[in-house]
Amino acid sequence: MPSLSISIIACFLLLSSRFSDLEKSLYEHATNITKQVVTTSEYAIVFSDQDMMNRILQNALENHDINSVQIFNSEQEIIAELGKAAPLTNNFLKSDINIAEFSDYLALTSAIHYASNIFDSTLNAKNNVFISSNHRNVIGWVRVEVSTSETQIKKYQYASLVTFIFILFNILTILGVLHLSKILMQPVNKVSLALNKLAKGQFSTVKLMSFPPEYAAIQKDIFDLTERLEHHNEKLLLGIEQSTEDIRRSMDSMEEKSAQLYIANREAMESNRLKSQFLANISHEVRTPLNAILGYTKTLQKDITNKQQRLYVDTIEQSTNNLLAIIGDILDFSKIEAGKLNLESNNFNLKSLIDDVYQTLSINLLSKDKQIDLVPEFGKETPEWFVGDSIRVRQILTNLIGNAIKFTHQGSVRTKVSIASQDKKKITLSFHVIDTGIGIPEHKINRLFKPFSQVDTSTTRQFGGTGLGLVITKKLVEQMHGKIEVSSDPTIGSTFRFTLDLKQSNKLNNDKAPLNRHIILLEPSTTYKSYMHRYLNEIKVSCTSCFDLEQVISVLSKEQRTTDAILLSVTPDEQSVLEAKELILYAGQQFNIPCILMIQPPGQIANYPDLKGLCSDILLKPISHDRLYNALSNLNHTPIGLQPQQPPKSLDTEKLTRLKILAVDDMPINLQLLSHWLQPNGIETSLAYSGQQAIEMASIEQFDMILMDIQMPEMDGMETTNELRLLEGYENTPIIALTAHALGSEQQQILASGMNAYLTKPIDEEILLNTIDNWCSNTETLQDQIDAKLINIFDLEKALDIVDGKTDIAKEMFDMLADSLDAEKKLIQHHLAHQDTEKLIEVVHRIHGASKYTGTINIARHAGFLETHLKELELEGVEGVAEDFIEAIEDLLNHRQLIPWPQTLDSSTTNA
Ligand code: ADP
Numbered sequence: 001m002p003s004l005s006i007s008i009i010a011c012f013l014l015l016s017s018r019f020s021d022l023e024k025s026l027y028e029h030a031t032n033i034t035k036q037v038v039t040t041s042e043y044a045i046v047f048s049d050q051d052m053m054n055r056i057l058q059n060a061l062e063n064h065d066i067n068s069v070q071i072f073n074s075e076q077e078i079i080a081e082l083g084k085a086a087p088l089t090n091n092f093l094k095s096d097i098n099i100a101e102f103s104d105y106l107a108l109t110s111a112i113h114y115a116s117n118i119f120d121s122t123l124n125a126k127n128n129v130f131i132s133s134n135h136r137n138v139i140g141w142v143r144v145e146v147s148t149s150e151t152q153i154k155k156y157q158y159a160s161l162v163t164f165i166f167i168l169f170n171i172l173t174i175l176g177v178l179h180l181s182k183i184l185m186q187p188v189n190k191v192s193l194a195l196n197k198l199a200k201g202q203f204s205t206v207k208l209m210s211f212p213p214e215y216a217a218i219q220k221d222i223f224d225l226t227e228r229l230e231h232h233n234e235k236l237l238l239g240i241e242q243s244t245e246d247i248r249r250s251m252d253s254m255e256e257k258s259a260q261l262y263i264a265n266r267e268a269m270e271s272n273r274l275k276s277q278f279l280a281n282i283s284h285e286v287r288t289p290l291n292a293i294l295g296y297t298k299t300l301q302k303d304i305t306n307k308q309q310r311l312y313v314d315t316i317e318q319s320t321n322n323l324l325a326i327i328g329d330i331l332d333f334s335k336i337e338a339g340k341l342n343l344e345s346n347n348f349n350l351k352s353l354i355d356d357v358y359q360t361l362s363i364n365l366l367s368k369d370k371q372i373d374l375v376p377e378f379g380k381e382t383p384e385w386f387v388g389d390s391i392r393v394r395q396i397l398t399n400l401i402g403n404a405i406k407f408t409h410q411g412s413v414r415t416k417v418s419i420a421s422q423d424k425k426k427i428t429l430s431f432h433v434i435d436t437g438i439g440i441p442e443h444k445i446n447r448l449f450k451p452f453s454q455v456d457t458s459t460t461r462q463f464g465g466t467g468l469g470l471v472i473t474k475k476l477v478e479q480m481h482g483k484i485e486v487s488s489d490p491t492i493g494s495t496f497r498f499t500l501d502l503k504q505s506n507k508l509n510n511d512k513a514p515l516n517r518h519i520i521l522l523e524p525s526t527t528y529k530s531y532m533h534r535y536l537n538e539i540k541v542s543c544t545s546c547f548d549l550e551q552v553i554s555v556l557s558k559e560q561r562t563t564d565a566i567l568l569s570v571t572p573d574e575q576s577v578l579e580a581k582e583l584i585l586y587a588g589q590q591f592n593i594p595c596i597l598m599i600q601p602p603g604q605i606a607n608y609p610d611l612k613g614l615c616s617d618i619l620l621k622p623i624s625h626d627r628l629y630n631a632l633s634n635l636n637h638t639p640i641g642l643q644p645q646q647p648p649k650s651l652d653t654e655k656l657t658r659l660k661i662l663a664v665d666d667m668p669i670n671l672q673l674l675s676h677w678l679q680p681n682g683i684e685t686s687l688a689y690s691g692q693q694a695i696e697m698a699s700i701e702q703f704d705m706i707l708m709d710i711q712m713p714e715m716d717g718m719e720t721t722n723e724l725r726l727l728e729g730y731e732n733t734p735i736i737a738l739t740a741h742a743l744g745s746e747q748q749q750i751l752a753s754g755m756n757a758y759l760t761k762p763i764d765e766e767i768l769l770n771t772i773d774n775w776c777s778n779t780e781t782l783q784d785q786i787d788a789k790l791i792n793i794f795d796l797e798k799a800l801d802i803v804d805g806k807t808d809i810a811k812e813m814f815d816m817l818a819d820s821l822d823a824e825k826k827l828i829q830h831h832l833a834h835q836d837t838e839k840l841i842e843v844v845h846r847i848h849g850a851s852k853y854t855g856t857i858n859i860a861r862h863a864g865f866l867e868t869h870l871k872e873l874e875l876e877g878v879e880g881v882a883e884d885f886i887e888a889i890e891d892l893l894n895h896r897q898l899i900p901w902p903q904t905l906d907s908s909t910t911n912a
Pocket of ligand 1: 399403404407435437438439440448467468469470471494
């Protein structure tokens with residue numbers, strides 16, 4: 001590149017200097033000729049010598065580059081001319097020589113001067129030299145045209161030569177450079193090739209390469225490098241081989257381990273499932289004989305009069321109940337473990353439920369050393385009615401309050417209920433179960449909610465129990481979207497706090513009308529006294545509190561006119577009962593003031609039957625608000641003992657007398673018990689010991705009702721019912737299941753198999769007779785019953801319409817949706833927990849779409865609500881809507897078996 005630039009510059013300089021030389025010489029040549037013509041023609045003009053002029057012109061024209069020569073006189077007229085001149089373009093100038101340049105010629109004009117005396121001029125030639133041309137006379141003009149073409153040709157020739165030289169020079173230079181670079185690059189290329197091969201690992205090829213002698217040092221270095229790299233490479237390869245082998249081996253062992261783990265996991269899951277199954281079965285098996293024990297115990301209780309024997313039977317009943325409770329716990333635990341525990345939804349009065357729990361548990365105060373006050377404190381602002389699973393709420397409270405009573409010897413067990421938060425649909429309630437018992441050491445608190453764990457695990461432990469209660473309680477609380485926690489101090493006692501989400505009920509509190517009464521209250525316990533005061537205030541009952549009987553008598557004598565009643569707490573010792581009796585008689589006879597007794601524990605009153613006959617009412621502690629209100633509003637001045645006994649609500653025994661019932665159970669003892677209960681009521685009872693026998697008997701004889709055990713060998717209750725329904729005359733006969741565990745989906749299974757109702761073992765005589773009474777007068781067919789259940793859940797007509805009445809397609813579509821719902825439900829709960837609106841919409845939209853074509857009207861409706869809510873308001877306040885949606889899914893899954901799909905054409909033709 002530099003040589004090219006230099007050569008271009010050199011060419012340019014050469015050309016320009018040569019061109020200017022050529023032009024200069026042309027100018028000089030033309031000027032000389034012009035001057036020569038001027039000088040020589042002066043004389044010829046003066047003397048008008050035409051010949052001379054021609055000669056001069058001839059001479060001038062002999063120069064080959066002169067085109068034309070013209071001589072003009074002073075008036076600028078041509079006086080002599082030679083050659084072909086171009087037409088005149090400009091005026092003559094007054095100067096000596098004027099040169100005009102044209103494209104292919106030069107025009108030189110010059111004035112011809114004449115000195116005044118031609119002779120002088122010759123004489124004074126020297127002087128004339130000093131006379132300026134201006135002072136001389138112009139006698140004519142000369143115009144010479146000189147051709148530039150020759151100069152031009154010379155220029156071209158020269159330019160061609162220079163260009164040729166320029167090209168030649170550059171070609172040679174390029175060739176030279178190429179050659180040189182080839183010579184120089186050869187070893188470099190070799191080095192690069194060698195490095196390239198090294199990079200590719202072709203060490204042997206590198207070793208065979210030869211370099212020019214001047215690169216011997218580089219060659220040596222490259223060979224050294226090759227050796228080292230080769231060595232390193234070999235080591236590396238060895239290492240890789242070793243590592244690959246190691247990885248392969250560890251992968252093999254990992255695979256083996258993961259297979260082992262998989263198998264172990266499956267085995268664990270299977271054994272867990274078997275364990276739950278076993279627990280469920282075993283509890284069923286245990287319940288069945290217990291049913292008989294309890295049934296006969298109750299029958300015995302009616303007839304036994306001997307006190308001692310009565311005590312034994314009571315103990316048997318108590319122990320059986322305890323055993324039942326334990327079995328219930330085990331069954332619940334196994335259900336929770338297997339994820340099969342479903343919550344029901346019903347309207348219930350929480351206040352009465354708590355009162356009831358306290359009442360039931362107060363039986364535990366029978367032991368003499370327990371002096372505790374059982375106080376349910378229901379917040380004034382808290383509504384009484386809710387919608388939820390009352391059985392499970394009762395279970396939670398029974399367990400916590402039961403524990404509190406169990407572990408408390410003195411003081412009180414209080415239960416506080418208040419509202420934690422509330423929105424339009426649901427209320428979160430906060431419960432506190434506070435006891436003043438033995439407490440739990442801090443380091444043992446975290447063990448409480450683990451299965452089978454107890455704080456005192458010593459063999460000498462004082463308290464019984466399975467250690468399952470709190471685990472079940474915790475699970476139930478969590479299932480109701482609540483949280484449970486405990487704080488405890490062995491010197492003060494324990495407090496179990498938990499929350500529950502319940503739905504608002506549209507039933508209203510039954511607010512009591514004010515009583516406007518005045519009473520005298522004898523209650524030694526301050527806790528209980530303040531509990532009573534609070535409630536008495538609410539119902540506008542004023543009271544004077546006393547701390548002993550003497551005080552009561554003195555107050556009575558002062559306030560006899562204003563006092564409506566005396567509320568008397570009696571402790572179970574003989575002295576206290578005697579004193580109470582005297583007071584009751586005194587108040588009744590002297591002032592006609594009735595007494596209401598409050599006794600604790602309840603069982604003891606049986607020991608003082610004469611008290612019963614004297615007072616207006618006897619309230620069992622813990623005293624429920626309702627019962628206190630009733631006792632105060634219906635003050636009885638004639639003691640209860642003297643009232644005619646109200647006959648218990650009797651059944652329509654005449655209706656039962658005409659009944660023929662078939663009882664089916666594989667356990668003879670249960671059948672005996674059933675017939676023992678039924679026959680005295682005039683019911684004609686036939687017994688079948690297996691499903692098969694039942695079918696045989698039913699096909700011979702028509703029964704009005706069938707009592708059916710569920711778990712039986714060979715043919716279970718559901719199968720037997722299916723068969724029975726096919727018999728003529730048994731399409732609508734009430735069949736009542738007797739089952740040990742009937743919760744959630746099992747209930748639906750029982751109904752789906754064609755049974756009308758179920759009773760849970762252990763069966764109570766009264767409930768059994770009432771159920772029979774209800775069902776024998778029921779005209780509703782089984783299908784009516786199923787339809788009533790399905791009406792809001794599933795629309796069969798719609799499902800069939802969409803597929804033009806093709807049952808198998810409709811059923812397939814429905815099954816596809818229903819099969820996926822369990823997983824979808826979990827997905828929704830997962831996305832809800834992670835607040836992932838987008839994914840939530842995706843799932844709900846999917847279900848919404850599918851539900852429109854499968855007749856699942858309830859799901860479609862709730863999915864629609866939820867989808868719109870999510871799109872409009874996102875997650876704000878979505879909980880209630882989502883809960884309804886999940887409930888709709890559960891409802892469908894629970895009732896799935898009940899759907900009466902029509903027989904498909906294929907099967908009906910084969911049947912025919
Ligand atoms: P259990 O059927 O044995 O009572 P739980 O799960 O109900 O089983 O209770 C587990 C253990 O927790 C009990 O054995 C007892 O040691 C302790 N515990 C529970 N409630 C209380 C309480 N209110 N006061 C003291 N200890 C308690």
